[in-house]
Amino acid sequence: MVTIKNAVKGALRIGQTATVLSKTGVSWVKGDRPPVPRLIRQTFESLGATYIKLGQFIASSPTFFPQEYVEEFQYCLDKTKPLPFSIMKAILQDELDRPLSEIYEYIDSTPLASASIAQVHAAKLVTGEDVVIKIQKPGVENILLTDLNFLYASARLVEYLAPKLSWTSLSGIVEEIQRTMMEECDFIKESNNLKEFRKFLDRTGNADATVPKVYDHCTSRRVLTMERFYGVPLIDLDTIRKYCSDPERTLITAMNTWFASLTQCEFFHADVHAGNLMVLEDGRIGFIDFGIVGRISAGAWQGMSDFISSIMVGNFEGMAEAMIMIGITKKQVDAQDLADDIRNLYRRMDTMVPEYDVLNGGKDDEVNNILMEIVRIGEQHGLHFPREFALLLKQFLYFDRYVHVLAPELDMFVDDRLNMLH
Incomplete structure (x- = not known):
């Protein structure tokens, strides 16, 4: 049935x-x-x-x-019209399977946020803690599975009709999307991510950053109840100055925490846009929303580390070697030819020595464009890069934007207060 x-x-x-x-x-x-x-x-x-x-x-x-x-x-904003609270309350009741009055003192019927997968409501537990409740919208999983199966079948058909496109692996991309989306629908996984990141912070003695506490007795696969943070997004400079005297130091803390997670945590936060990085009223950095995380192998991270190091010193041959280490290819790639093309790209951009200033001193669009151009050059040489590489680049672009807002004098690639490669 x-x-x-x-x-x-x-x-x-x-x-x-x-x-x-x-x-x-x-x-x-x-x-x-x-x-x-x-x-x-x-x-x-x-x-x-x-x-x-x-x-x-x-x-x-x-x-x-x-x-x-x-x-x-x-x-493409992930914001949707809120569903009536009566619908979300029914899901909450069904998931927790006990009277809500035994768990929550009150729940605000007006949502704090409404996205495509879930809706978030403020609440207070009967034990007095302020919390937020992330409630999955009805029918989301079935819609995702139906849509993604349809897209997968379409991708396989396109690959069959146009064999030259098979190397781009359209069906593989759809499978990757399906994996990440279905993970987002499992709030138990997200709660585990929160707990694991907290362990990472404790293990590294990092008291300047934090994540929301999860309340397991009112969390399920479709409901996530967690500590409510009070603060502002990382780009609200005026308010941040009220919370802490040194916004630049706050940004460095956020960046070093994320950089450390690349090698010392099971995963890295893969969506550090301003809404997911908060400066709390006590000055700490709050990382929220762990629905999207990335995992990177030691070999891939070594390649990424080498890539960054090469950018820092304008070493085009090193950039080429790192890209070959990171990428996937079916043919032999000539590292020197790749290096020459990257060098020519920099010359076209009228870059002054040292070359890495393009990535640190340009406008957001320039930073975005040059990184995408480097990737495109790699692809022209037969390299195809794993999604984790794209996720890492995306987070670096976010941090570059924060530097422009909070610390315009900060040199992201050479400041010795930043532990980018450790």
Whole structure:
């Protein structure tokens, strides 16, 4: 019966998808023709949870997708219209399987945030602690599975019809998206990530950063109850100055904490946008939302470390060797030819010696563009980079933006207070 019910829901979902696509097609025929990347992004937002997440995947994957799509999907916001509290309360009740009055003193019916997968409500436990409750929206997993199975079948068909595209592994990309999205739907995994990161902070004696405490007695696969943090995003410079006297020092703490996690924790936080890094009222850095994490092998990290070191000293041959170590290829790559192409890129950008100043002193778009250009050059030489490499680059870009806001005089690649390679 459950299988039949899910099959019916799946069929309805495919019907909804077809309706949205047909409306987009009609608008196109009538003359509403924005640039293709924008049209696809707007269509994805209309299609809901799966496609919004897919759009965010594209935005964070310059190693997989053309630059114009990566840039357009930066605007793919994971915000949706809130569902009525009565619906979310019913899910909460069903998941915790006991009277809510025995757990929470009160729950604010107005959500703090509403995203494609979950809705967040402020609450207070009967024991007095202020908490937030992350509640998964109804039917999300079934929608994700239906959409992703449809995308996987479509990708395999495209690869069959166009064998030259098989090396890009469209179906492999969809499988990776499915893995990460389904992990996001399992709040037990997210709670475990929070606990593991806290252990990492304790183990390294880091009292300047923290993560929310998880309350296991009111957490399940679809409900996550955790400590409520009071503070502001990392880019709110005026308020940060009220919480601490040295915003630059605060930023260095955040960056060193993240850098240390690359080698001393089981995973790294793979979405350190400003909303997920808070400066708390007591001046500590709060890392939140561990739904997306990355794991990197020792070999891949060594390559990334070598890549950064080479950028710091303008060593093009070293950059090329590191890219070959990180990338995946089916053919022999000539390291010197790759190094020469990277050197020519820097010359085209009118970069002054030392070359790494381009990555540290330019505007956000320049930083983004040069990194994507380097990746593109690697791909022209037959290298394909793993998603974890793209995730790492994305986090470095976030931190570069924070440097511009909080510490414009800070040299991200040479300041000895930053433990980037340790």
